[in-house]
Amino acid sequence: MGGDIAIVGIGETPYSRARVKKGEIVMSAEEYTAWAASLALEDSGLTKGDMDGQGLAVVGSEWPHSEIWSAEIVQNLGFKPKLLLRGDFGGTNAVELIVQAAAALKAGMVDYVLFAGGDSPMLPPGENPNRTWRYELDYMRPFGLMGFISLAALMMQRHMYLYGTKQEHFGKIAVTQREHARLNPNAYVKTPMTMEDYLNSRILSDPLRMFDSTLFVNGGLAFILTKKELADKHAKNPIYILGYGLVHNYAEGDPALPDITTTGVKVAARDSLEMACISREKLDFLQLYDDFTGAVLMQIEDIGFCNKGEGGKFVEQTDISYRGTLPVNTGGGLISNGQPGMAAGFVQVVEAVKQLRGEAMNRQVNGARIGLVSGLGALAYGSNFANAGALILGVEP
């Protein structure tokens, strides 16, 4: 059913943690947005002027005074879009905005949508905004919770309690993704990591370790969507969007007392595969949203590669590297590539396009033709993630 929308250009800036003493660059979210957009335009053979009267999708920067962020971006960067989309979906920003843009493209409102995602969570040093939301301010911070760290740890604890999942299972994901980052010239972290290194790394909140967690970086990613009819007019082979699925406020079981070890990707991946008319066995790789290793393990179960609770054993027995039977997060993921703030979900899309174009160099999945990208956003109170999405991308419509 899908395949009538394609990605015809990608861009990815280098990443930085704004450590001036180490010679790292310091740039604003807006500068990264512009940089990434220019790279994607160049990759597609389009110009900024070609985007006049088209669509522009930006991510809500986590910057404090961002009430009219999208309008600031179009003014400051001189874009003149007809359709202006802004994501406030956290880790599902890319998937959600693609679904919105696809609707506008199919309706004939615009011919192109430029996705420009940039964020500078590490900037300026010492002036990080108080990034959070109301229920965290009122019912989490005063109660002693450490935000993401506490919630990720609780999900992993529950999984370990119910299913006997081991630290080494999470470790296998972290170690494999680090190996991928070392093969990805653009990834932020290049230090080698063994299972021993993982098991010796600092525990933030049991069992969540430093090496289980996303690494915030400054950076930008961009890509360009168009209709199938225009897809072949560009410099690189188009990558088609074959299916997508979204779900919000998903709860497995009683909505007040849900199972926190099941993500909405269970529904979103099923829907996206149905739309693409393929089975999960056809997937050549997975780019799974990975703000922590436990999220990857849960999603492997939720997509159906094994039963709920068997993810630990599955990961232990499966080669999830780019050479393996089920390659996962082949660019290093947010854990080792780095998470550029609210452009986080763009990382998975851009890596998927590189793999499908055959541009992934030393980490290329052999013969990759179809892949799945997921997004998870907004840690929910007493549950899992409030936003979940999945995309199926392929080399043919």
Add this chain to the structure above:
Amino acid sequence: MNERKYEKPLPEVTPLTKPFWDSTKRHELVVQRCKSCGRYIWYPKAWCPFCGSRELEWAKVSGLGTVYAATTTRIVAGNSPAWGEELPYTIAIVDMDEGFRMYGRVVDVKPEEVEVGMRVEIYFEDATEEIAIPIFRPLEKKK
């Protein structure tokens, strides 16, 4: 009341949430209950998230619950440095007997001794004149 200035984060009290914070000040746990479907609701909401009814009432609850998951917090991140003096401490998801779920610290027990299924009760730490924060402790360790 603690003589030292309270430096940990405090909630914003709004007209919607005031009945809850007034109750914790009295060391009672009061949450919303939907008059239409009967569900208990935590944290305070603008309508019943289960059925959409705006007919909500405040109901006193037992303060008793069961640990669903627990983690030992070992660093301060994304919260006030003032929590540093408490480290390490336990954060738990507690499923309350009335069928709603709360996050909170579990104290009066070593972190490694907090287990899934442990029965806990709520009590309150007076943070300021206006605010008392709910905390959990093992049910059998009543003081």
